[in-house]
Amino acid sequence: MTPPQMKALVYTAPSQFSIWQEPVPLPAKGQILIKGASWTKPNIMLRNSDVPYLNQFLPKIIPGHEVTGTIESIGEGVDGYAVGDRCVVEPAVFCGHCFFSRRGNAVMCERMGGRGFTIHGGFTEYILTDATRVFKIKNLADEEAILIEPTSCAIYAMDRLxxxxxxxxxxxxxxxxxxxxxxxxxxxxxxxxxxxxxxxxxxxxxxxxxxxxxxxxxxxxxxxxxxxxxxxxxxxxxxxxxxxxxxxxxxxxxxxxxxx
Ligand SMILES: [Zn+2]
The missing domain is CATH 3.40.50.720 (NAD(P)-binding Rossmann-like Domain)
Structure with a gap:
């Protein structure tokens, strides 16, 4: 039987996009599958979509740094979340092994990656992520929740200032x-x-x-x-x-x- 398919916007070169069909991923242990809101509301955030350097990490990448959506399914060993919970995803990817990551200063990670840059982003029907990167939202519309990550960066700057x-x-x-x-x-x-x-x-x-x-x-x-x-x-x-x-x-x- 053919596994369920999902559509994804794929960025292949500057200003070049195509729609791909891919199997819907299944959450493994410790992972969560999210039904993304960006796919149904493409006006939410196309901020990264035309950045030429996207291709320096992967030849074909699904853009979309910020992700908001609804939990579709949950892998084994994940507590505190339920199918249907609305959420956002922390988009930074820390290596966990470098000098700064190991001393608890992950924001300085020497091999930092990011959703939509080094791993696939949010312009797809379903997004697979580690459960530790998921934060539940309640009283925000999708259009507001998508701004949580850039707002967090601005608040971090205020802390430093x-x-x-x-x-x-x-x-x-x-x-x-x-x-x-x-x-x-x-x-x-x-x-x-x-x-x-x-x-x-x-x-x-x-x-x-x-x-x-x-x-x-x-x-x-x-x-x-x-x-x-x-x-x-x-x-x-x-x-x-x-x-x-x-x-x-x-x-x-x-x-x-x-x-x-
Ligand atoms: Zn690191």
Missing amino acids: QVKVGVEALVIGAGPSGLMLAQLLKINGASKVVIVAPAGSKMEVAKRIGAGDEYVELDRTDTQAGWQTLKKTHSRDFDVVVGSRHVFALPSVVKMAVKA
Whole structure:
């Protein structure tokens, strides 16, 4: 008898996708099978879908870093979960053997992987995962729950920042992570949050939800003009500057982080 089949979105090369049929996996000991919500709501999160470096780990990968869904079946030896429980999945994959993993600092894992990058992600009908990576959700819609992981990253950044009341903060970038950090900074005592990002739809979202107090729009063809405006209007620089690690390769950004 042919085993039950499921559909999966497979990323084969930059901007190249196809739909594959695969057997529905069975949860082994310690594993849980999740019926994914991303498959039925493809608008939830296609954030990773067009990233060229996805193929550096596997020649064909099911994208989708963040996973939310409903427990479909449970492997032997798993307690505390029931079929039908709604849940999210921790997407980071730690090796468990390197220096940092063994000293309990897995976030620094030397061989860290991730769902949708080094293992298959959420754009499939069913997702198999280790039960230790599953967290139950109750009062959140799927569209909200899918943001738990990036929000956790933003909260971890807040823990590291140890923001003091009254600081002035610069947030570089208006993507989901930047807007979460901007809002967290505001509700944790920042007296002013300035968001600098290219003009466009993301910046419009930032303004619409009131993520910052001030907004500086960059022209993609000449970002220097925007930075100079910022330097003029905030000549004493900022107490806190947050952005992606790529952003801090820019000398102009490092200068903004240094109080005059
Ligand atoms: Zn490790």
